[in-house]
Amino acid sequence: EPEVTQTPSHQVTQMGQEVILRCVPISNHLYFYWYRQILGQKVEFLVSFYNNEISEKSEIFDDQFSVERPDGSNFTLKIRSTKLEDSAMYFCASSEQGLYGYTFGSGTRLTVV
Amino acid sequence: RKEVEQDPGPFNVPEGATVAFNCTYSNSASQSFFWYRQDCRKEPKLLMSVYSSGNEDGRFTAQLNRASQYISLLIRDSKLSDSATYLCVVNDPGGYNKLIFGAGTRLAVHP
Numbered sequence: 001e002p003e004v005t006q007t008p009s010h011q012v013t014q015m016g017q018e019v020i021l022r023c024v025p026i027s028n029h030l031y032f033y034w035y036r037q038i039l040g041q042k043v044e045f046l047v048s049f050y051n052n053e054i055s056e057k058s059e060i061f062d063d064q065f066s067v068e069r070p071d072g073s074n075f076t077l078k079i080r081s082t083k084l085e086d087s088a089m090y091f092c093a094s095s096e097q098g099l100y101g102y103t104f105g106s107g108t109r110l111t112v113v
Numbered sequence: 114r115k116e117v118e119q120d121p122g123p124f125n126v127p128e129g130a131t132v133a134f135n136c137t138y139s140n141s142a143s144q145s146f147f148w149y150r151q152d153c154r155k156e157p158k159l160l161m162s163v164y165s166s167g168n169e170d171g172r173f174t175a176q177l178n179r180a181s182q183y184i185s186l187l188i189r190d191s192k193l194s195d196s197a198t199y200l201c202v203v204n205d206p207g208g209y210n211k212l213i214f215g216a217g218t219r220l221a222v223h224p
Contacts, residue, residue, distance in 0.1 A: 031210055043157060043200070043214040055209040091156055098210040099145045104156040 002026040004105035006092050012111045013082055021077045021108045023092030032075045033093040034067065035104075036060070043091070049075065082112045116140065117215035119201050125221045130191045134218045136184040136201030143213075145204040146177055148186050150197045151217060157200055160186075191222045 005024040013019050025032050034046040047067055048055040054067065064080045075094075079086055092105040118137045126132050138146075146163035161168065163175040163184055174187040184201055198217040205211040 033210075035212075042216040043151075043212075045205075045208075045211050045213070048209055048211060050209075056211060089154070095210065099204050099212070100162065102159065102212065104158070106156050109154075 002103070004092055004094055004103050006090075006105035006108050008108060009106065010109045010111070012113060015084060015112055016081050019079050019082055019110065021079075021090050021092075021110070023075045023077070023105055024073055025075055025092070025094030026096070026103055027073070029094035029096045029101075029103075031055075031095045031098060032067075032069070033095075033102075034077045035091045035093065036088040037091065037107075038088045046077075046090075079110075082110075084112050086110060087112045115215075116213045117201050117203055119199075119215040119218045121216060121218060123219040123221050125223065126191055128191055128193060128222055128224055130222075131187065131189045132191060132220060133188075134186045134199055134201075134220075136186075136215055138182050138184070138201075138203045138213075140203070140206055141179075141182055142206035143203040144206065146175075146184050147202040147212075148173075148175060148184075149200040149202050149214075151200055152197050157202075157214070160199070188220075191220075193222050193224065196220055196222045 007022045032049040037043045047057045066078045089107045091107045095102045148160040149157040150160045151157045167176045172189045176185045198219045200217045201215040
């Protein structure tokens with residue numbers, strides 16, 4: 001079964017450092033997303049991406065966040081200057097037909113110290 | 114009012130039991146509804162979409178009541194492997210393929 005691949009599985013970084021979380025969506029999917037889940041809380045939408053541009057972003061997705069599809073397979077989330085409150089599980093997802101067929105990656109656990 | 118509300122549980126049930134989860138959503142314009150399952154510290158995985166007429170997938174039955182903005186999930190003949198958190202998910206009608214998640218209901222099935 002096709003899957004969304006995320007690397008690394010766990011990243012520890014110091015406050016103020018930049019991190020890049022990487023994702024390889026399913027190859028024939030056209031819609032890409034990032035969600036996050038703070039420990040013990042619900043899954044929250046960050047951003048959606050289609051046709052090489054951001055379709056929508058949440059209030060959480062402020063200027064410290066950016067996304068990129070640098071080559072045709074990878075989809076990255078960059079956090080420019082990490083804060084303690086950025087510690088969370090970050091899930092990448094992709095879908096072929098919008099809302100249906102969403103597949104989530106196994107996540108990157110980001111710990112900011 | 115929360116966008117998607119669920120009873121957090123936990124629901125502790127013996128194997129073989131039938132258990133039901135409920136969910137309410139706030140935006141009547143939502144059109145797409147799902148139940149996802151999430152194991153501890155893992156990604157959400159689609160359990161089933163929920164259709165207006167109700168739908169069944171093996172031991173799982175989902176119902177939707179648009180008038181009450183209410184979604185339910187029934188699990189029959191619970192297995193130990195059903196232990197997980199069940200997430201009620203709806204689309205954001207003002208968004209672009211954006212999902213809104215409830216906080217989840219935890220199920221623990223014991224022998």
